[in-house]
Amino acid sequence: MGIHESIKGKSYQRNTHSDQSSSSLNSQQLKNSPAKEEAIVSRGIANQAYYVLGHETANVHHLYEFGHELQQERSTYLCTEITTGIEYACKSISKGKLTSEVDVEDLRREIQIMYHLEGHHKNIVTIKGAYEDPLYVHIVMELCSGGALIDRIFQRGHYTEGKAAELAKIIVEVVEACHSLGVMLRNLKPENFLLLDKYDDSSLKAVDFGCSVFFKPGQVFTDMAPDACDRRISAYYVAPEVLRRHYGPESDIWAAGVILYILLSGVPPFWAKTEQETFDGVLKGDIDLKSSPWPSISDSAKDLIRKMLCSQPSERLTAQEVLCHPWICPNGVAPVRALDPAVLSRLKRFSEMKKLKKMALRVIAESLPEEELAGLREIFKAMDTDNRGEITFDKLKAGLQRYGFILRNSEILRLMEAVDVDDTGTINYGKFTAATIPLNKLERRELLIAAFQYFDKDGNGYITIDDLQQACAEHNMTDVLLEDIIREVDQDNDGRIDYREFAALMGKAQKGNGRIGRQIQHSLDLSEDSIWGSWLLTTEMTYTSYS
CATH class of the missing domain: 1.10.238.10 (EF-hand)
Incomplete structure (x- = not known):
C-alpha cells in the first residue's frame, strides 16, 4: 500500500497547512481588499482597531502590490515589493478569526519566533516583515514557489537512500537550529517544508511556525498544543510522550524520524483507519523494518530510524547526534565536534x-x-x-x-x-x-543610518572624538581610549568616521551610486548641498568590510 492510500483523512490533508503553495488559485479576495478595507475603515472600524503586534506599523499596501492567492486555507498571497520588484509571499490573518486572547498570543508568538529564527539557517523561511491594519495581520516572507515536499513524496512514492539522506540532513539541521535558539517546532511534517526551486529538492524551506513555542532546557510541556494547532497537527508525526502529555524538544526528533521513514518507504511507520488507532500504534511503538522495501535498505539507515523513533525520549538521539550518524554524514565521516550553540x-x-x-x-x-x-x-x-x-x-x-x-x-x-x-x-x-x-539585521539600511545618527551628535555627517566621548558617557563606558576607537575605523586617516567607514565597520559594504545615495539622503532628510548629500550622490566606492 502506497502513501496515497495510507495517508488520508482529516489529520493529513495535502497542501492545506503550509503557508505557501506553488499553485495559483483564481481568487481576487485580497487583491481587491485594500479599497474594501479603506471603505470599511472610513466607516469607523479604525477607531476600534487593536494591535496584535503591540505597536502601529507601516501600511503593507503602501509597500507591496498584492497578486493572486497562493494558498487558500491559510490566506497566503503573492505580493511584490513596490520599490524593488522582488516577489514575496504574504500570509494575511483576519483579526475576525482571532476570537480569544489565546489566539492573539499564538499569532504574536508565531511572528516572534519567525523573527528569532531569521537568518539563522538557510533552510528556514525568512521573514521580511510583519504589518498590521484594522482588519488583518500580514506576515511577508520569502516566496517558495517550488511546491511542497509532501507533493514531491506523492509523486515519487519514495526516495533513494542517497537522496533521502540529503533531505533528512536538511530537516534535522533545521531542528537543530531551532533547538539551539530555544524553539520547539511541535508540527514538523512534509507539508511544512516548501521548495524555493521545484527542480531542486535541496532548496527546502521550513515554514509555518504557528504551533511552535519557546522552551527552556529541561522544561516539560503537558499540553498537546493550542486548540488551533490540535486541528493542524497530524497524528502520523505525534511522539508517544506528546500523547502522554509529558514532552519536550525530543518530540521534534521523533517527527523527523517519521519523515525519514516515509522518505525511504513511501508510508508512515504508524497509520490506521482512525486517528485513535494511529495513536495506539504510536504508543505501542512497533516499527516495521522487515516488509518491502526495508530488506533492500541498508542496516545503517534502519539503525538511525530505530534511534530516532525510540519510544523513550531520554534515549532518543539529539539533533546533533543524528547529524553525526554515519548514514547522514558525507562519506560516512562524522564531524569532530558539535557545532557551538x-x-x-x-x-x-x-x-x-x-x-x-x-x-x-x-x-x-x-x-x-x-x-x-x-x-x-x-x-x-x-x-x-x-x-x-x-x-x-x-x-x-x-x-x-x-x-x-x-x-x-x-x-x-x-x-x-x-x-x-x-x-x-x-x-x-x-x-x-x-x-x-x-x-x-545590519542589512537594513535604516537601522545603520539611525545608529550612525546616534553617534553623530552634532549632525555634521561625521563621528568625532567629541561625539564618541558623549556616547561613551551615555553607555557608562569609562577608561576608553577614544583615539584608538577612531583609528580602528578611520580608513582615510582624517581623524573622524564618515558613514561609509561606519557601514564598513558594521559589515555592510556601501556603494554610493546615485540611486542608493538618494535613498539614504531621503532617509536622512538631507538637502543636496549638505555634506552628506554631496558625497552620497557622487561617490562610487565600496569599502572593505571588517569586524
Missing part, C-alpha cells in the same frame, strides 16, 4: 568585535520592536534564573551548560568581559541582546 557562537563573535561596533549593536538592539527580540528575551530569562535582571559569571556558566556546552572558567570570563562593556561585572538584558542579535 547559537547563543555561544554569537557571544564569541561579539567578543572579537571592535568597541564602536559593540556600542552600535546596542543602539540597534534598543531600536528594534519587541517581536524581533522576544526570542532573545526568553533565552535571557532562562539564564537569569533568579529573575534579578542580570547574568553573572555563575549564571552564564550554568546557562551554557544547560544549552549543552561546557567551557573553561577562563573562556567564560573572557566572554563576560567582552560583553560587559561598562565593567559592571554582570550582563543585563541590553548588553545581552546587543551581543546576540543576528547580524543580518
